[in-house]
Amino acid sequence: MEPVNDAPPAVPAPGGDAVIATRGLSKRYRGGQLAVDGLDLTVPRGSVFGFLGPNGSGKTTTIRMLVGLIEPTFGVARVLGEQMPRAGRRVLPRVGALIEGPALYAFLSGRDNLARYDAADPTADPRTRSARVSAALDRVGLAAAAGKKARAYSLGMKQRLGLAAALLQPRELLVLDEPTNGLDPQGMREIRTLVRELAAEGTTVFLSSHLLDEIEQVCTHTAVMARGRLLTQGTVAELAGAARGRLVVTTPDTADAMRVLKEHGVSDLVVTDDRITGELHVAGPGGPLDLADLNAALVRADVRVRGFGTERASLEDAFVALTGEGFDVAG
Structure with missing residues (x-):
């Protein structure tokens, strides 16, 4: 010691x-x-x-x-x-x-x-x-x-x-x-x-x-x-921005949507009723991931898209990504 x-x-x-x-x-x-x-x-x-x-x-x-x-x-x-x-x-x-x-x-x-x-x-x-x-x-x-x-x-x-x-x-x-x-x-x-x-x-x-x-x-x-x-x-904006945003898709065709999203490199997919969320990566298997192309791919697969967009990463997302743990009281 x-x-x-x-x-x-x-x-x-x-x-x-x-x-x-x-x-x-x-x-x-x-x-x-x-x-x-x-x-x-x-x-x-x-x-x-x-x-x-x-x-x-x-x-x-x-x-x-x-x-x-x-x-x-x-x-x-x-x-x-x-x-x-x-x-x-x-x-x-x-x-x-x-x-x-x-x-x-x-x-x-x-x-x-x-x-x-x-x-x-x-x-x-x-x-x-x-x-x-x-x-x-x-x-x-x-x-x-x-x-x-x-x-x-x-x-x-x-x-x-x-x-x-x-x-x-x-x-x-x-x-x-x-x-x-x-x-x-x-x-x-x-x-x-x-x-x-x-x-x-x-x-x-x-x-x-x-x-x-x-x-x-x-x-x-x-x-x-x-x-x-x-x-x-x-800055707070820089820290939150460093965490990956999440894609949110609302559709009644969740099984088909999940298949298309996986093919285009969206990971950690979670389904809640007719809402699918997933981790958005900078690039998919075929190159840079374009949200408009991803939406078009869902439509081509006859997925009925009722809502499509991204959720900004929060400071909490960034904190958990950095520390690997939830937030407790101050130390």
Whole structure:
């Protein structure tokens, strides 16, 4: 077993205009567990960046290293152009974060909890504290519950209060770990809207989520981790586009349609009543697969085609193709 203080060869420092950039970032816990293994991550300025991975993939460990809660075993992490955790005192006042749920004083009201958070910020002007707290509560929909003790808050309300704490000051970067945890559908929609507003105002948002639909709706870029390693990163459109689309044919003549589709290289065919779906490949046995030719082949075989088209691959399709597993809770 390697000692935890054994360092690998020197890793070049990440550069460019990325808000978050890591090179060879790794975390090995005592006992030998390698939670994050050689992570090279780039988060573009102005993006809404979704951080995805199955349970235990190393996402939360990565986030904790980025904000200086734990030190990497080796590798480099730069946030807002400065190395973490070394530059934490300069960087963290420009970063809002909600990680693994908010830490709250149960006996204090929501408003008083935020006042405590604000007072702990050395850059916060105490003369304008009350206005900042009120604005943050209003922005996350907690103005009416501001005087209620935190112990009486639901999980969703506590999550909103933690988000309000991250928004007390204007932030260049917002780091959110499962931001919609515990929220009802309306609350989730409101948080998605808020994230979009923050991005439009120039804040880069980095969020992890176990809700793939949420990532597709709100994120511009994404990265996928599994077993501590980065599998891919890029725009959401690029990642979904890398997964193969599916052909969908609606016909009462399913047996004949299946035969024709197989002859033309369509694989993994599934029949549900009069609907056939199959994996669409770039080329069939005779060369490039043209959808118009495929439709014509069905008609020539006297297949009655009631519907013909393709379904765009989803982010979930891409995720399963990359990891070989379904999606679980965040790790």
